[in-house]
Amino acid sequence: MIGQEVAEDGTSGVQRVNLEYARRPDGTLHVALGGEWKLGGGLPAPQGVLEEIARPPHPQRVMLETSVLAGWDSGLLTFLLAVVSRCTELGVEVDRHGLPEGVKQLLALATAVPARHARRRATPKPFLARVGDAAIGWRNGWRDTLAFIGEAFVSLLGLLTGKARFRRSDLLRALQDCGAQSLGIVALINLLVGIILAFVGAIELRNFGAQIYVAHLVGIGMLRDIAPIMTGIIVTGRTGASFTAELATMEANQEIDALKTLGIPPMDFLVLPRLLALSLMMPLLCLYADLVGITGGLVVSASMLGISPVQYLEETKRAVGLNHLFLGLFMSFVFGVLVALTGCMRGIRSGRSASAVGEATTSAVVTGIVNIVVATAIITVISYVLGI
Amino acid sequence: MSSASEESGAREAHRKITVSDLTMAYGDSVVIQDLNFSVNEREIFIIMGGSGSGKSTLLRHLIGLQEPARGTILYQGTSSGLWEMAPPERERLLRRFGVLYQGGALWSSMTLAENVALPLQEYAIADAEEISELSSLKLALVGLAGFEDYYPSEISGGMTKRAGLARAMALDPDIFFFDEPSAGLDPITSRRLDDLILDLRDSLGATIVVVTHELASIFTIGDNSVLLDGESKTAIASGNPKQLLAESSDPRVHAFLTRSRETGRG
Numbered sequence: 001m002i003g004q005e006v007a008e009d010g011t012s013g014v015q016r017v018n019l020e021y022a023r024r025p026d027g028t029l030h031v032a033l034g035g036e037w038k039l040g041g042g043l044p045a046p047q048g049v050l051e052e053i054a055r056p057p058h059p060q061r062v063m064l065e066t067s068v069l070a071g072w073d074s075g076l077l078t079f080l081l082a083v084v085s086r087c088t089e090l091g092v093e094v095d096r097h098g099l100p101e102g103v104k105q106l107l108a109l110a111t112a113v114p115a116r117h118a119r120r121r122a123t124p125k126p127f128l129a130r131v132g133d134a135a136i137g138w139r140n141g142w143r144d145t146l147a148f149i150g151e152a153f154v155s156l157l158g159l160l161t162g163k164a165r166f167r168r169s170d171l172l173r174a175l176q177d178c179g180a181q182s183l184g185i186v187a188l189i190n191l192l193v194g195i196i197l198a199f200v201g202a203i204e205l206r207n208f209g210a211q212i213y214v215a216h217l218v219g220i221g222m223l224r225d226i227a228p229i230m231t232g233i234i235v236t237g238r239t240g241a242s243f244t245a246e247l248a249t250m251e252a253n254q255e256i257d258a259l260k261t262l263g264i265p266p267m268d269f270l271v272l273p274r275l276l277a278l279s280l281m282m283p284l285l286c287l288y289a290d291l292v293g294i295t296g297g298l299v300v301s302a303s304m305l306g307i308s309p310v311q312y313l314e315e316t317k318r319a320v321g322l323n324h325l326f327l328g329l330f331m332s333f334v335f336g337v338l339v340a341l342t343g344c345m346r347g348i349r350s351g352r353s354a355s356a357v358g359e360a361t362t363s364a365v366v367t368g369i370v371n372i373v374v375a376t377a378i379i380t381v382i383s384y385v386l387g388i
Numbered sequence: 389m390s391s392a393s394e395e396s397g398a399r400e401a402h403r404k405i406t407v408s409d410l411t412m413a414y415g416d417s418v419v420i421q422d423l424n425f426s427v428n429e430r431e432i433f434i435i436m437g438g439s440g441s442g443k444s445t446l447l448r449h450l451i452g453l454q455e456p457a458r459g460t461i462l463y464q465g466t467s468s469g470l471w472e473m474a475p476p477e478r479e480r481l482l483r484r485f486g487v488l489y490q491g492g493a494l495w496s497s498m499t500l501a502e503n504v505a506l507p508l509q510e511y512a513i514a515d516a517e518e519i520s521e522l523s524s525l526k527l528a529l530v531g532l533a534g535f536e537d538y539y540p541s542e543i544s545g546g547m548t549k550r551a552g553l554a555r556a557m558a559l560d561p562d563i564f565f566f567d568e569p570s571a572g573l574d575p576i577t578s579r580r581l582d583d584l585i586l587d588l589r590d591s592l593g594a595t596i597v598v599v600t601h602e603l604a605s606i607f608t609i610g611d612n613s614v615l616l617d618g619e620s621k622t623a624i625a626s627g628n629p630k631q632l633l634a635e636s637s638d639p640r641v642h643a644f645l646t647r648s649r650e651t652g653r654g
């Protein structure tokens with residue numbers, strides 16, 4: 001009928017926490033707590049006392065006694081809360097008079113509002129239900145996307161009829177951000193890609209004595225596909241992601257709601273300048289990337305293959321036609337539209353928390369890159385059929 | 389400013405925070421200069437003032453987020469300011485602080501229980517089971533028992549504040565800092581929060597520093613206060629708010645405490 005637990009301080013061997021409980025003949029369970037009852041000192045678990053309370057016949061009442069308590073913190077409270085809630089469950093009276101004033105108050109606070117037992121994270125849904133949810137989510141996602149594209153198109157028509165409302169300074173800022181400030185990274189990546197392409201080509205073509213065709217490889221490759229794709233991917237990561245993060249944060253701060261209540265459509269005010277800026281700047285960036293890529297090829301040819309720059313440029317001129325150039329520029333224009341739309345849509349449709357902004361940005365970059373690759377495939381097939 | 393200095397001699401040992409000649413600035417622009425006050429043990433100390441008077445900046449200095457441009461802030465049991473301390477000592481001191489931010493500042497990717505548990509886990513002062521009991525206890529103390537698995541986005545503004553308070557209590561701090569606890573709450577919820585603050589002070593014996601401009605709260609909970617003024621860039625009054633209202637002859641103090649339009653600035 002008597003329990004005693006002592007926790008010892010490992011370092012000094014000094015008795016720190018002391019718990020004694022015993023039943024009195026009158027049916028009272030006397031629980032005495034003593035010592036420095038603080039966290040981090042190996043507090044006794046309440047199980048012993050709880051079992052004693054639950055052991056039939058239940059005690060008439062539980063008397064909590066702390067006359068030899070030296071100090072306490074939340075560790076004591078969790079212990080007492082466990083004891084008190086067990087007693088409440090079993091209808092056993094608790095005598096709290098022996099507790100320090102502060103502990104009494106905190107216990108009262110902690111038990112003042114009954115716990116909500118309707119915990120939300122219920123049993124996981126069955127497999128079929130999850131498949132169904134995913135399918136419905138997918139369908140809603142598509143519907144949402146189409147609605148967004150539709151709204152953007154309407155807004156674009158508004159621009160043509162002079163009804164769209166946005167600030168010129170926003171457009172200029174977006175133009176500067178997508179265009180001029182991307183030049184460095186676009187140049188670096190495309191120069192390296194041009195060099196790599198020429199290098200790989202040179203090694204293979206040298207076997208056939210056909211080094212001069214490196215100019216064809218680099219020229220056609222860069223102009224038709226590689227420059228637009230590389231530029232598109234860079235812009236997705238750089239500009240598309242920044243559109244998403246910016247708009248998602250605006251959504252989280254209710255800035256977009258503020259626009260709506262003023263009667264300014266966010267589509268006009270936020271999406272349109274970004275869409276215009278990116279679709280105008282992408283072809284220009286792509287043109288720049290073409291030049292830089294060909295320069296990369298030229299450097300490799302001149303240094304490795306002994307082809308003179310003039311010869312290389314002559315050969316390039318012979319190899320590439322305007323059709324290659326325009327196809328590439330058209331593709332980059334399409335990428336610009338796709339990246340701007342995905343970036344803005346993910347931002348505007350984002351949730352309002354920090355993690356939602358992160359998710360939206362990830363999703364914008366992933367969707368943007370997938371869109372670019374899929375669009376390339378479609379355009380390549382069409383241009384093959386049309387003989388471009 | 390006189391009533392505080394009269395009592396201060398006797399209360400030297402009970403000073404929790406002593407601010408001397410504090411000047412706060414962002415770069416070259418001074419927010420508040422030559423500020424002197426002290427916060428005594430177990431009192432609820434109000435930092436009040438109009439919008440833009442530097443209340444929140446002062447709080448950021450008190451909790452060590454910003455370094456004073458000049459002057460010192462000393463805490464009970466330390467001989468140097470937060471910025472002159474060795475990192476371990478600084479960490480020990482910061483553990484004694486519980487901060488409730490204006491918007492709650494709950495980590496949105498974690499449930500309420502995880503929010504409360506994180507400081508406990510970081511300082512590894514209890515095992516996993518104890519931590520889960522402790523976080524339930526702290527949530528129960530603020531009336532959120534049973535909300536352990538909710539995310540911050542799923543609860544109301546008042547509950548967010550209370551959950552923030554539960555997190556502030558996680559490490560059993562002895563100094564609490566509350567930034568505008570009742571901002572954005574309805575009168576009843578904000579009154580309940582005031583009661584909770586009083587309860588916590590009485591039961592935990594903690595010292596509480598509250599930044600607020602809500603007059604109702606100021607008079608309900610404040611034991612002592614300092615009134616900052618953005619115009620003169622310093623404190624224009626300090627002492628018990630009720631006493632200030634009754635005794636201060638400064639028209640600016642009166643204007644603030646009675647919401648009157650006459651500011652006395654001409």
